[in-house]
Amino acid sequence: MPVETIRWSPQDGLEIIDQTLLPVVFKHVRLESLGDIWEAIKMLRIRGAPAIGVCAAYGVLVGIREKGPASVAETVxxxxxxxxxxATSRPTAVNLFxxxxxMRRVADQHKDDAEPAALLSALEGEAEAICAExxxxxxxxxxxxxxxxxxxxGVLTHCNAGGLATSDYGTALAVMFRAHELGRRFRVYADETRPLLQGARLTTWELMQAAIxxxxxxxxxxAQVMREGKVQLVVVGADRIAANGDTANKVGTYGVAVLAKAHGIPFYVAAPYSTFDR
Structure with a gap:
């Protein structure tokens, strides 16, 4: 079933699945500093637009603990x-910003508080709300x-938009997870997704864990599996969606979309509203 990509607790801090090790090693790693979180996002230990956003929200909490501000003004x-x-770690993912x-707005709303405690509580509440949302x-x-x-x-997907790319259930793969839970019998064709092989390393692993x-x-x-009639729809995620619906996703997605159109196959983008660039 879908995996819990991000773990947070006030006592233990932030943990993620190190996705650079999958599928050979499944390992949670603790991110103990702001630099650790920046490096994890930059080096794709944590990836997927929604997951990056959630990780960054918790990252602000880790950074505040590290800095140890003594007043409300210093905390803001x-x-x-x-x-x-x-924000410099992964500029392509709009969920990050x-x-x-x-988190910035919460800080600014509490800038006139008498003590930092209320602000810190509000910031943690906001990070947890982002994750729950x-x-x-x-x-x-x-x-x-x-x-x-x-x-x-037959469902074709490109890159990885499963639980590993979000805080829990996924976007494109959520469609497949839920269809499977409802008892539907279908086959997924997962593009390997060069050069980093997110489809080969991550998507196939997630779907196999769910017995799909x-x-x-x-x-x-x-193109070949489409020509042979093995694919009835394409479902992908998104890194960024413009207000007019134009979508940016992992390299190769455009080619898949062109192929789907040429073969008369429906092409769907599954993403939360946080991925829209407003």
Whole structure:
């Protein structure tokens, strides 16, 4: 079943699954400093637009603990400094800026507090709300999207948009997880997704954990399985969606979209509203 990518507790701090080790090693690692979190996002230990946003929100809390501000003013300044730093880690994921913007607003709303305690509590509450919201939205995507998959369908996906790319359930893969839970029988064709092989290393692993029938294919095999009538729909995630619906995702997604159009196959993008660039 879907995995819990991010763990937070006030006592133990922030832990993530190190996705650079999958599928050979499944390991949670603790991120103990702001630098650890920046490096984890930059080096794709944590990846996927929603997951990056959630991780960054918790990262602000880790950074504040590290800085140890003594006053409300110092805490507000620390929030903005941490957010500025984390924003440089992965500029392509709009969820990163969305989550950091929410943390900044909470800090600014409490700048006139008498003591830092209320501000710190509000910041932790906001980070936890961002995480909970992501989980709820991913479940909703699964509920709405599952109706697209029917018994006997072939579903093609590119890159990884499962639980590993979010805080829990995924976006594109949420559609497949929910359809499977409802008893639908279908096959997923997962592009390997060069050069970092997120499809081969992560998507196939997640689907196998959920006992969903998955076939790993080379990126340049997508056209062939479409031509042979093995694919009835394509579902992918997104790194960023413009206000007009234009979508940016992992390299190769555009080619899959062109192939789907050429073969008359529906192409769906599954993403939460936090991925829209407003």
């Amino acid at each position: 300044r620390a929030v903005h400094e941490c957010a500025d730093y984390l 969305w989550a950091l913007g929410r 992501d989980k709820r939205l991913c479940r909703a995507i699964g509920e709405h999207g599952a109706a697209l998959i029917h018994d006997g369908d 029938d998955v076939t790993l294919i080379c990126d340049n095999t997508a």
